[in-house]
Each structure stands twice: as C-alpha cells, then as structure tokens.
Amino acid sequence: MGPYLTPNDGNGNGMRVGYTVDDSEHGKEPLVATLPLLQHADLEDKVVLLRVDHNVVKKGKILDQYRIDVTLATMYNIIERGGRLIIMTHVGRPYDKKTKTLTVKQDDAVDAVVGYLQRKLRIKFAVPKFHVFEKEGIHDIDTSINWLIHDLRARKIGGIYLPNTRWFAGEEDQGEKMERLAVQLSGLADVYVNDAFGSWQPHTSTYHVTKYLPSFAGLCMQDELSNVRAVLEPKRPFVAIVAGAKYDTKIGPLTAIYKRVDHLILGGLIYNTFLCAKYGVKIKGVQDSDIALAKDLVEQDKTEKKILELPYLVESDTLEGRIEGKFRTIHTKDFKPGQEFQFITDVDPASFDTPELHEGLDSAKTIFVNAVMGLMPYFWHGTSKMDETIDRNRTAQKFFGGGDTLQEFKRSVFLVLIFSTLPPFASNWYCISLCTWALVVDSR
Numbered sequence: 001m002g003p004y005l006t007p008n009d010g011n012g013n014g015m016r017v018g019y020t021v022d023d024s025e026h027g028k029e030p031l032v033a034t035l036p037l038l039q040h041a042d043l044e045d046k047v048v049l050l051r052v053d054h055n056v057v058k059k060g061k062i063l064d065q066y067r068i069d070v071t072l073a074t075m076y077n078i079i080e081r082g083g084r085l086i087i088m089t090h091v092g093r094p095y096d097k098k099t100k101t102l103t104v105k106q107d108d109a110v111d112a113v114v115g116y117l118q119r120k121l122r123i124k125f126a127v128p129k130f131h132v133f134e135k136e137g138i139h140d141i142d143t144s145i146n147w148l149i150h151d152l153r154a155r156k157i158g159g160i161y162l163p164n165t166r167w168f169a170g171e172e173d174q175g176e177k178m179e180r181l182a183v184q185l186s187g188l189a190d191v192y193v194n195d196a197f198g199s200w201q202p203h204t205s206t207y208h209v210t211k212y213l214p215s216f217a218g219l220c221m222q223d224e225l226s227n228v229r230a231v232l233e234p235k236r237p238f239v240a241i242v243a244g245a246k247y248d249t250k251i252g253p254l255t256a257i258y259k260r261v262d263h264l265i266l267g268g269l270i271y272n273t274f275l276c277a278k279y280g281v282k283i284k285g286v287q288d289s290d291i292a293l294a295k296d297l298v299e300q301d302k303t304e305k306k307i308l309e310l311p312y313l314v315e316s317d318t319l320e321g322r323i324e325g326k327f328r329t330i331h332t333k334d335f336k337p338g339q340e341f342q343f344i345t346d347v348d349p350a351s352f353d354t355p356e357l358h359e360g361l362d363s364a365k366t367i368f369v370n371a372v373m374g375l376m377p378y379f380w381h382g383t384s385k386m387d388e389t390i391d392r393n394r395t396a397q398k399f400f401g402g403g404d405t406l407q408e409f410k411r412s413v414f415l416v417l418i419f420s421t422l423p424p425f426a427s428n429w430y431c432i433s434l435c436t437w438a439l440v441v442d443s444r
C-alpha cells in the first residue's frame with residue numbers, strides 16, 4: 001500500500017489524493033503503460049460517468065448479479081475518493097440492425113439493477129426519464145437531468161443511473177446522432193471511467209464519448225485485462241472450448257483464437273454450424289449464411305487439424321425441453337452429405353470419453369472456456385461432462401468467459417458440486433467475467 005500520486009500536479013511531482021493497493025500486492029503484473037487507470041484520476045468533487053456492463057436483466061429480472069458485483073469495487077473507489085457517480089449500462093439488443101428500428105421495452109430497463117444496487121449499497125440512485133420516440137428511442141438527454149446532477153453534487157442522492165444506453169438513438173449510430181449523444185453524455189460529467197469489459201462493441205457510451213472527457217479504465221476492466229493477457233500469452237498446450245449461440249459475432253474471434261490454440265473444441269450452435277460446413281449436412285436452426293462463414297475454418301482445419309471433434313451429439317425434435325422420446329444420440333461418423341437433422345441441442349457426454357479428448361484436456365496447461373455446450377436449462381449434460389473432464393486436470397490455469405457462460409455454470413448443479421470442493425476462483429481458476437472476444441480480435 002502506498003500513497004496514491006497523480007501523474008501531474010504541475011510541479012513535476014505527483015499529488016497525493018488517496019491510497020491505492022498496487023498490482024503487485026494481489027500478484028498481478030502491471031498493465032500496459034499506455035492505458036490510463038482509474039487510480040490515476042483525480043476524482044475529488046468530480047462527477048464521474050461510469051460505463052458498466054450490467055447486461056444481466058432478462059424480462060425485467062436479474063438472472064445473475066455477478067457482473068454487477070464485480071463493478072462494486074470501482075464504485076466504492078470512486079465515491080471514497082470524492083467522486084460522484086453517474087452510471088450507465090446497456091441491456092439486451094433493442095436495436096434491430098436490419099430494420100434500423102429501436103424497440104424500447106420495459107423488459108430491458110435498468111430498474112432491476114438499480115433496485116439491486118440500492119439494496120446492496122443502501123444508497124439512493126435516481127433514474128432520469130427521457131422522452132422516448134416510437135421505433136427511434138431517446139433522441140436527447142433532457143436538460144432536466146441538471147437538477148439531479150445538482151442533487152448529486154450536493155450529496156442529496158447517492159448516484160444517478162441513466163436509462164439503458166441502447167435506448168438512445170445515438171448509441172449505435174455512427175453519424176450525427178452518435179456525435180450528439182457523445183457530446184451530451186460528456187456534458188454530464190468531468191471524468192469518464194469504463195468498467196464495461198464485456199461491452200466489446202465500439203458504441204457511443206463505450207468508445208466515442210472518450211473523445212470529450214478524460215477517460216480511465218476501471219478496476220474490473222483492469223482485472224479482466226490481466227486475465228485476458230494470460231489467455232493471449234498462454235502456457236502450452238493451450239486448449240480453447242468455444243460454444244454458445246452467437247455464431248455471427250463469434251466467427252471473427254474464433255478465427256483469431258484458432259491461430260493461438262493447440263487444440264480447439266467446439267460446442268453449441270457454433271459446433272452445429274461447423275458440422276454443417278464440414279459434412280454438408282443440414283441442422284435445424286443453423287443459418288446458411290453462417291455455414292458459408294464456417295467453410296474457411298473447415299478448410300484451415302484440414303491441414304492444421306487442431307479441432308478435436310466431439311462425435312456423439314444429441315438431436316432433439318424440439319427446443320421446448322428434453323422430452324422423453326423426442327431426443328436421441330447420433331454420431332458424426334453416420335453423417336452423409338445432404339442429410340437433414342432436427343435441432344442438435346447438446347453434445348452427448350460420451351463424446352468426452354474419446355482418447356483424443358482425454359489426452360487433449362488432460363495435458364493442457366491453459367484451458368479457456370467460452371459458453372455452454374447445450375441449450376440451457378434443459379440440455380446441461382454435455383456441459384456437465386465437459387466440466388468434469390476439465391476438473392480432472394488440476395494443474396492447468398482455467399479461464400471462463402462469457403456472460404451466459406458464467407450464469408449457466410453457476411446455475412448448474414455440477415458447479416455447485418465443484419465449488420464445494422474447490423473454492424470458486426481458486427488459484428488456477430479465473431473468471432473472465434464478460435466477453436473476451438473484442439480483445440482477442442484486436443490482437444490479431
């Protein structure tokens with residue numbers, strides 16, 4: 001612990017504004033020198049616009065509070081050092097890129113998050129209301145917010161929590177609306193802090209606003225960057241398991257991570273897409289456009305042979321559940337070009353018993369897991385077996401990334417079992433709580 005010194009006080013010396021725990025005290029290497037850190041900001045009496053990734057609300061309810069909890073240290077740090085908080089997050093994807101329309105639904109309001117924060121911190125957050133235009137969202141930040149900022153500075157309220165950033169017309173725009181929102185957001189505060197590691201998209205509230213305000217990386221962001229560095233500079237052999245549902249946004253990072261791994265294991269819709277491209281089969285729910293994208297990976301793997309195939313799969317007639325008589329195990333060796341399948345909703349646990357899989361996962365020194373193998377909450381069996389297999393390897397460093405990934409892992413019984421024998425995030429367990437993909441892509 002040392003006195004905290006800001007880089008510039010005008011006299012060539014740092015200015016003492018508080019104390020901070022330096023990275024070496026929690027065993028982390030310092031981050032890149034060019035990244036402005038929250039610790040380097042003078043926050044005394046400053047209004048701080050804090051962008052977080054509290055994208056944890058579905059249908060108005062918090063599914064898992066992990067992503068809120070990991071930002072509490074940053075909030076405490078800002079307030080403890082004299083800052084006043086204006087927080088913002090995105091929730092869901094209310095903007096339809098095809099129709100270019102925005103649907104503002106109460107389902108993805110920030111209210112549940114604000115309720116949680118108020119219960120947790122016992123301080124009052126005000127949520128300003130702005131006029132919402134149908135299909136266009138919020139055009140402008142109403143100047144009535146100035147009253148709230150006045151109360152915030154006067155410490156009559158603990159903080160302001162803005163509406164869902166994706167309800168603003170300028171959030172995903174690249175032109176005039178973006179510029180307008182960036183200026184309006186920056187007008188609210190003195191300092192900007194980004195603690196939204198998972199918000200990988202360069203939107204106005206994550207990226208463009210930094211043109212107008214002194215900007216710093218929050219503490220959660222810094223932790224995540226340290227963990228990501230270990231994935232980018234892995235101890236070898238390095239095995240990545242990439243699964244889940246978002247093929248379109250994961251194809252870029254998938255290609256990037258392919259270059260770095262010794263072995264890659266695919267699951268979920270990503271794997272279904274790969275199988276369609278490789279075997280010329282059709283699987284319900286897989287888009288033709290995604291199959292076309294997956295063909296390059298198939299070609300590349302013909303020579304590099306990094307992908308460890310999971311041969312046993314679960315085919316289900318329905319996505320409504322794991323209904324007796326409506327699902328069955330199939331094997332990739334029986335695939336014939338042109339064959340059509342119902343939904344493939346999971347990997348059969350037997351897939352993890354093949355010698356290639358055992359060998360690959362047992363000898364790994366770094367394992368990175370993004371997303372679950374099957375359609376949750378019904379088809380958890382493949383993920384459970386995957387986790388059991390990973391758990392046998394007691395020496396590898398293990399990284400888990402992806403919002404849905406963490407939520408599903410925590411919800412599943414198997415993780416409760418693991419956590420009862422191994423403390424969560426024990427020395428070789430790390431959570432990249434959010435989406436690591438942007439970084440992996442950036443470093444290509």
Ligand SMILES: Nc1ncnc2c1ncn2[C@@H]1O[C@H](COP(=O)(O)OP(=O)(O)O)[C@@H](O)[C@H]1O
Nearest residue numbers: 244245246268345371374375376402403404405
């Ligand atoms: N075969 C599958 N078919 C449909 N959905 C799947 C399948 N496998 C996994 N999923 C779904 O994918 C979701 C996780 O995917 P994704 O959002 O990409 O992960 P993350 O947010 O962890 O990066 C889970 O909610 C799970 O239900």
Ligand SMILES: O=C(OP(=O)(O)O)[C@H](O)COP(=O)(O)O
Nearest residue numbers: 053055198199201402403404435
């Ligand atoms: O949920 C998130 O990412 P994830 O689904 O990869 O965990 C982040 O909040 C990013 O959301 P976005 O992919 O809609 O920009």
